[in-house]
Amino acid sequence: MKTRKLGREVAVVGVGMSQFGAFPDKSSRDLFVEAFKELRASVDKGLDPNDIEALYIGNYSSDLFEGQAHTAPIMADWVGLTPRPATRIEDACASSGVALREGLLAVASGAYDVVLVGGIEKMTNLPIAKVTDTLATAADVLFEIPAGFTFPGFYAAMATAYMHKYGASPEALMRVTLKNHDNGALNPKAQFNQTIADVMAGKRRSAEKKGKPIPTWADEMAFLQDDRANPMIAWPLRLFDCSPVTDGATAVLLVAADIAKNFTDDPITIIGSGQASDGALHDRPDLTTIGAARRASQMAYQMAGIQASDVKIAEVHDCFTIAEIIASEDLGFFEPGKGHEAAEEGLTTRFGPRPINTSGGLKAKGHPVGASGAGQVVEVFKQMRGQAGARQVDRDVDLALTHNVGGTGQTAVVHIYERK
């Protein structure tokens, strides 16, 4: 696949997200309004909503979750942007990552100068078993669903293939859990803003309160190895290897780079974008890698003119812990088969050489599926501008990456950001 230069450069000048969690009294409309308000407040020089020319809304299935299709114009209406063009993008859990790409291409085309990219998902309306069924429609209903798979099963198959091929242990997966909860504990918007130690103590946000950078992991690991505390879901994936069911909304403001200074003196430029598709899991030669993510990242690196080693931080699609380890290899951060060692060695913590998921990731921040991709941009925007609060990494983040996956990798989309 060729990667071409876009007609214009595009920058992120504002971001917003709702609280992530379970909100029985809120619809996706309410959550999107919450995200949009925060986005408005985030634009340094102010945002006149009349300047927004179009909306791209990533959403997996408000049809099935809320009985509401055709959500994009409703979101436009609820944030006062009628009659702007409003388009819903769906690529399963990569919906708003792909919506970001669509917004990017739309601005690059010259059609718009200012575009709002949103992501929404209101999942907790349904009973949990029904949520699992609803998510499973992102798999192949002719082949995979009749075989009895749901998503924990798919990723468990990937995990066992990975462990078999590379000798990885379940403890490597647990390291991802520990790290992402440590980060999520410092993210006030996270669904689980708790370390595992906090979970054990039945507390919330203790790390934040105490300013404690890294809790002792030994006791936490014992907790995660306890079948009662952390029950098995689909071997080797336990409860704490799985991202939660989440309500949430996210928003990103894209503008043509040549007018970015009207909005902020500190814009974040999107210098790379890649997207790829793949067949369903049953059709792939190797379960230890997600080919679409490899291709999407190659497209993005080529467009950006950088290498994996140049990337300072990344938000990756850790719907399950194994997914983060595989992503860290697919993106070229570590050699194939070395991602689990990197996790065990702490290379991907906030203090390591390659911080991954400083937001807490889907695992701890939460995974409102259609909103997660744009939510990743919220974190890199804040980290790159030094606005990530207690979880701010202690280095200059000139280059960052987001990696958003749909299904078991039938879609992957990667973006690269530069702070100039």
Place this chain on the structure above:
Amino acid sequence: MKTRKLGREVAVVGVGMSQFGAFPDKSSRDLFVEAFKELRASVDKGLDPNDIEALYIGNYSSDLFEGQAHTAPIMADWVGLTPRPATRIEDACASSGVALREGLLAVASGAYDVVLVGGIEKMTNLPIAKVTDTLATAADVLFEIPAGFTFPGFYAAMATAYMHKYGASPEALMRVTLKNHDNGALNPKAQFNQTIADVMAGKRRSAEKKGKPIPTWADEMAFLQDDRANPMIAWPLRLFDCSPVTDGATAVLLVAADIAKNFTDDPITIIGSGQASDGALHDRPDLTTIGAARRASQMAYQMAGIQASDVKIAEVHDCFTIAEIIASEDLGFFEPGKGHEAAEEGLTTRFGPRPINTSGGLKAKGHPVGASGAGQVVEVFKQMRGQAGARQVDRDVDLALTHNVGGTGQTAVVHIYERK
């Protein structure tokens, strides 16, 4: 809303559609393969599928109709285009009209030179009452659905408002039915390739067989006025005022205009595109016009640098007969309140000064909702190139227009085409 010049010009060089109808043995995958095969055959100088760089798939709700979300990469897989980026676009019944716009902007951005735009919907899996419920999720579930409305009711409300304001009769609506069935009778792909006279005689395709251009409408009108033959659905809309429930798929090949000659010596250039959103029906000051369609067409005319009077033929969104009459006004073909007279006077037949829906429209060709927008492009491409067979209009079609509406007008998207 501003209309800007796009970075590059984009042309249509191939089109395809499946048979429209009810196909219990086929999935949307099968139908899309059928459309793609026809598209390949339509490219004058041949198409190497490897040249296709991305797919945009318009689909309303395979989630609800087939229990299959994340359809775009599946469609890519089934036509052999994995690992190309594959994105689903949803804006209710305007899904593939908006997908066309996304494909247009993507090529204009420089990201791709060759893009496949598809539309799919497999509706007849569900019992008819369930189809009505499923379509109703495109309305506002917080306000409109609790009021007891489904889509025939919405358009009936628009029809009564229109009749009250402008003194139109139900017979004006029936004229649309007669015309579109006359056209559909000459479209071998149409779900109802029958004139109303054929319906009365229990025959199919008699007009085509006999080469009869216009059946006598007097007897047909009596048939449509008969409560037993044409039962009332939601006053004043009867059964034959409503588009049918349809399975079908459509496909359009877009390329950068500067390489169009590699595919055909007779490309059709997209010179105008507009899209707009609106609030739900209960929130609008006037039910006799669809504001989003007015805005979208103004954007498209402005971008194209033409006026409504320049357009030779149009495919418009006649989900109900009243919708075609309102569209003919919203697009500027006739003054507000004059569309019903134009229909009664036959101005919009194949032989009139302003042919509308020569394909048979959604009414007779069928309305596989997510596929309908791209299906409109199939017709204008053929008409503009003189390849529309027995329904070919007998004039030079240098400029044509498509008009695709989602819901009751929460989304509208308009494109203008030029044969140079």
